[in-house]
Amino acid sequence: MNKIKNIHILILLIFLISIGQMSQTIYVPSIFNIAKELKVNMEEVQKLMSGYLLCYGISQLIYGPISDKVGRKPVILVGMMIFILSTFLILFANSLELMIILFSIQGLGTGVGGVMARTLPRDIFLNYENLKKANGFLNMGILVSPLIAPLIGGIISNLFEWRMCFVFLLIIGILISTTIFIFLPETCTKKQIKNSIFGYKILIYKKKFNYYLLILTSGLSGIVVFESNSGVLLSEMGFSNIEVSILFILPIPSIFFGSWYIGFSKKSFNYLMWKSVILCLLSGFFMWLPGWFKIMKIWTILIPASLFFFSAGMLFPLATTGAMIPCKGSAGTAGALLGGIQNIGSSFIAFISTFLPKNGQFSIGMITFIIGVIIFLCWWKLSRLEKI
Template identity: 35%
Template sequence: MSGLSLVLLTVLMVATGQMTQTLYVPAMGDMAEALQVSGQALPLVMGFYLVPYGLFQFIYGPLSDRHGRRPVLLAGLAIYVLGSVLILLVPVYSMLLLGSFVQGAGTAAAGSLCRSLMRDRFEGAELVRYNGYVSMGIMLAPLLAPLAGGWLNQHYGWQSMYGFLLGLGLVILLVMVVWFRETLPVERRHVQPMLPAYQHVLHHGGFRRQLGMLIATFAGLILYEAVFSVLAARHQLTSTQISLLFILPLPLYFGGAMLASCKASSWSVRRMQAWASLGLVSGALLVLAGSFSGQWALAGLVAGGGLYFAGAGLLFPVATSAAVSPFPQHSGTAGALLGGCANLGGGLFLLGQGALPQMNQPVLGGLLLACAGLVVWFLLPADEALPEPGV
């Protein structure tokens, strides 16, 4: 496979997980009414999806280092299809949670391998560039998902969204069976037990810092996605209007990832991450400031989210590349740690915020600022996992 073909297939295999995460966001209010639960209960669906999405990556990554990427990916996609079937067969809230858990357990394979496949083929500045391409492509699914979800819910009800996900999962599984080729040759695989493999990767100080930045950034990102619909609905907006506002920050994530690809060979890792941190902090402050002015609250929520997304788009491909670069034979394990910890942390963060007395814009802005502050703190040490390619 050419580099471009590998990028396209990587984006496609992650599309199911990305769409599952955001497809139902504009329909949360209608889903809560149909399922006879409170609006506060719907963000838990994302938590039940993200926790297994994170946990199972710890299994898929080392397995793919030992047995290859292809069989692990196909097994995961098949599990995802099963989760979608469960939700459609028994459309009640408890089964929605269980089915989301199974879906997350399945798409964890793609979430883990999307970081490993690029390392199988590229290194150095080229690795940053191609990870940037993947990040840009992955953003297409969240851009389309809320629009598709809002339309499907409005015309056919909330169950139609999961029928769509089932069909999408089956199509992508078929595409991978026919076109995806193994990227990890037999001679590069290793049989090291799982625990020593994780110890080997975690021993690297640069990896731990990149991991910390990814976890903190993703926690803020996923919190914003989970509560945006609830906060925007307080401004008397329809599900279609909410879906349009929800996707406005996403092109800025695309722009951040594009900047990472364009500057991979001329900017240092540290310089790119410094600019990413500035975007995260500025976005959090704007969300927080908007909450203190009623007429500008919604504008601050959307614009602040855009800046935060831009910072995340720049940070993700750079931090991912810097983290996996030192591990050519353990890239599956390293990728599993990155994806697993980030998504597990994000899921637990969502479950934790469900215990808060209330979720409003000041609370959201404060939590985003705390996440951005952690990124800055992890950036302070000077040593990097990747060599400095430019100025």
């Protein structure tokens, strides 16, 4: 494929990924209103994200191997049909239990974008340098869209009401599905080696792959913990819906700079990994430190969060590239395992965080620091194996 087609595919892929990521956080500024209408506590509304992410992850374990067998495009269209139907039904949900079920089904649909974010680039980029740049470009969309979504959601809910956020998602989902149906080429060629679901067994026994998987899962968990907890913390500090949505997106430039830096840096893979890993560890420390002294201000939350997002913007394309490079023949299966476990793991961490105290930033800081330690230890082991 020539360069223009590659860019064309990447742009379409960013749109596909964005709809799933936006669904995850567009309702965050409306958590108080949702809780009030459904007559539940705000902490219970956080379970919507946990259910969504769990099914988002599980579905990828199914989509990946199937896409290795039947092609990428049919699988994408089926996933989007599931998303469109569940989003439509959310408009009529009148209980938290029903919304959790529908959010989970929504995640089953959008999970197709998560696996294709790792699979399609591996289909069309054959060497490390090009794949690293492509993953850096994609991660700008992957990481930024769930943070822009609350701003959009805050504006929509202020002008109308919170259910209109899902009308917006429904319209965008239909437009994206139509565009993909018309313009997206099939990237999985007939000559490409096809793996069945049993291909997971081969990947699970690859030590390097598992270290990268744990790094990616930990990094995404840090993002999700911020997404699921910051809305509650900021609301309890007395900010309005629109103010929460604005504060929520302030770390966005950090993500852009992190992914942009990776895409254009000429430094070695190991050097860039060490830099991103150390920044993750430092951001966790700075997020946790104020909690020990019962201090919680806007800057004590947003500055460490921005540092973590910058490091995540670096970390995700690097670790994804390191994991996917050896997996040309089973890109769908490998991408599914990466995406599936990341989201299942992060949904579990987000669910655990709902039970922790919300009277300060000690809990979110503790989790972020533990995540930084895990990432550091994984890369320390990997750095002794990786020679890129």
